[in-house]
Amino acid sequence: MAATKPLHVTEETFEAEVLKSTVPAIVDFWAAWCGPCHMVAPILEEIAQEYDGRIKVCKLDVDANQSLAAKYGIRSIPSLLIFRDGSVVNQVIGAVPKAHLVKKIDEVLGA
C-alpha cells in the first residue's frame, strides 16, 4: 500500500475534504516562500503516516487560496488548524517541534 501523504486542498475542495471530513483534519496553511513552512512539511508527512485513518493531514497554499486564509484570519504561517465537524478545535501558529504538534493532535483525538 502506498504511504499516506498530506492532501493538498483548495477553495473548491476545502468543504468536502476538511469541513465534512469524517475524521478530524489538520490543515497546514503554508506558502512556498516561507522557510518555517518547509520546516514543518516533513513532520506533517510523518504524521500523515503515523495517524493514518485517525486524522486527515491537509495542506492549503495561502497564495492560491487567499479567501480561505482571510476567512480563518491567517496572519502568520505556518498556521496549523485542527478541524472537527467543520469547526476549528485546536491550532498551532508557527513552526514547532514534532512533539508539540503531536500533543495538540492527541488533545483533539483524546477528547
Place this chain on the structure above:
Amino acid sequence: MSANSDVLIVGAGPAGLTAGLYASRAGLRVRCLEKMTAGGTAALTAKVENYPGFDEPISGFDLGQRMEKQARRFGLDIVSGSVDELAVKSNGFDVKTSGGVFAAEAVIVASGTRPVELGVPGEKEFRGRGVSYCATCDGPLFKNSKVAVVGGGDSALEEAAFLTRFCSRVYLIHRRDQFRAVKVLVERARANEKVTLVTHSVVQKIVGTEQGLEGVEVKDLESGSVKTLPVSGVFLYVGISPNTEFLSADTDTDEHGYVITDEEMRTSTKGLFAAGDVRKKSLRQISTAVGDGAVAAMSVVRFLEERESR
C-alpha cells in the same frame, strides 16, 4: 536510547553544518542535532546577498538546504531533537535530548539565537495575529496593508525593504535617530517612498480587537507626544538572545549569555566548543558562522588526537 559519537553538534545552522562538514571529512563520527530544520536563523532570510560565491541573491532557506546536502554527502548524521541538558562527565558528555541521551567525546554548541520580545502590552495577545518576528514568512499575508517594523539594525532595515513588495506603507519605528544597520540598507530605506521613518520613537502598546491587530501606539521620545499608527501588522526586530539554557553554569558566558571562546572556539569547559551566533563575537553573519564552524571542527579533531596520544 543511547548512542555514541566522537562529536555531537547542537544546531544545524551555517555554523553547525560547516562544523559537521569539516569533522565528517576528517573522519570523525559526527552527529548533529536540530530541533527544526537546517539553515538556522539564516533560513528565515528572504534574500541573502552578502554570502560570497552567490553573486545572485539566494534565499536563506535554499542556502541552508544546500549546506545540509553538502554535509550529508560526507556522512554527517543529522537527527531531529532539542537539547534539554548537557551533562559534563569525566571523559565526555551526555547530551540529554527530546529523543534520548547521546554520549559524545566532544560537543560543539552551534545553537544560535532567537528573537527577543519587545515586552509591551498586546505583543503576546496578537502574536501570530499581526505580531510577527519573521517578515519573510508572514509579510505576503499583509498585501496592500499598512505595517510597522520595529528596530534599527540590519534585520529591521532589510525586512522593511522586503515588506514594501507587498505592503502599501511600512513604518520603520526606531528609538534612536541613527541606525545601527549598514549604510547601504539605511540609504535604501530612506530612498524607498513606501517606507516612513519614525525615529526617536518607541512602541508603547499594540492594540486591536478580536478580529486582529489595528495599530501600534507610538511615543515620540523628543516631544513626548503619543500617536497611534493604523497598521494591521507589526514586525519586531529589536534584538536577539542566545539559546544556551541547556549549558551548565560552569561554562563561561558574557552578561547576555553568549558563550565565551578563544580563537580556537574552545569554551571554558574541556571538550566543549562553540560556533556561530551563540558565541560572543562582534559580527553575526553566515560568513562568520561558517568560519567558526570550520575552526571548531578542526579544534575538536586536535582535541581528540591529543587525548588519545596521552
